[in-house]
Amino acid sequence: MSSIEERVKKIVAEQLGVKEEDVKPEASFVEDLGADSLDTVELVMALEEEFETEIPDEEAEKITTVQLAIDYIKENLG
């Protein structure tokens, strides 16, 4: 079983079409990884599916970097 970090990074790489090694914890989806607003919505959808959870819109808006995504999943599924 991969760690939460690895699973999040894999999804980010897949969704945004970037290399996994570029998906650094501090990377911002929009500024560093080239995501547009629709990409970020789809990314949250993909995370919801991977971790079988529902992320409320007001929380989803705060998830702007790889680390914030990892933190959210850990806090809410830990």
Place this chain on the structure above:
Amino acid sequence: MTLTISLNDRVALVTGASRGIGSAVADMLGGLGATVIGTATSESGAEKISARFAEKGIKGSGAVLDVTSVESLSGVLEFAKKEFGAPVILVNNAGITKDNLLMRMKDEEWEAVIDTNLTAVYRLSKACLRDMTKARWGRIINISSVVGSMGNPGQSNYAASKAGVAGFARSLAAEVGSRGITVNTVAPGFIDTDMTKVLPEGQREALLSRIPLGRLGQPEEIASVVAFLASDAGGYVSGETIHVNGGMYMA
């Protein structure tokens, strides 16, 4: 280049499919190979749709849907996904009229028409988009009305809802085009359905005199435009309102 329209392996959701334009659209999409979920407001309406599909060899089924209810919508989508797969073609056809001169119009008449004709389009599109973006392919086709463009006395609520749908389609088309999803509006003129059968004879004659083709349209003549937009052949049309009205209104 040849023109072939095939909707094999596509799942379509058509609202208001028990009669009129919706019925013709559902049957035509089904005839082109799509699996169709056709909705009606009543159990008996849904059963009739299922029976019609079975008779015509169309894959899919009827379903009861109240387009103004989120719960009802979730139920239908759950059923559709379980039985057939997520719809990637959505035809927002269900609509109502509650005509009145504005000075006599009741709030309920305004609200009911906006809710069923416009807000439901928002609701259904939102609910289906997730799976369309995942599929990187989708078609949202709204059936509006010529009245949304040219206006008609006694139909300010209806015209507002139909013009709203066209604006909605243009914005959504801009939002989701990058995911291979097109959003269009088909605006029928006067089509031979129950909705226009209630017109008084005098009004009917007056209308016909304004239609260059000199006749009402048939539901199938709307369905064929919807089928084109739903197919890969219509894949480069997006955000557009296509008027189908025998020349009565030329935009």
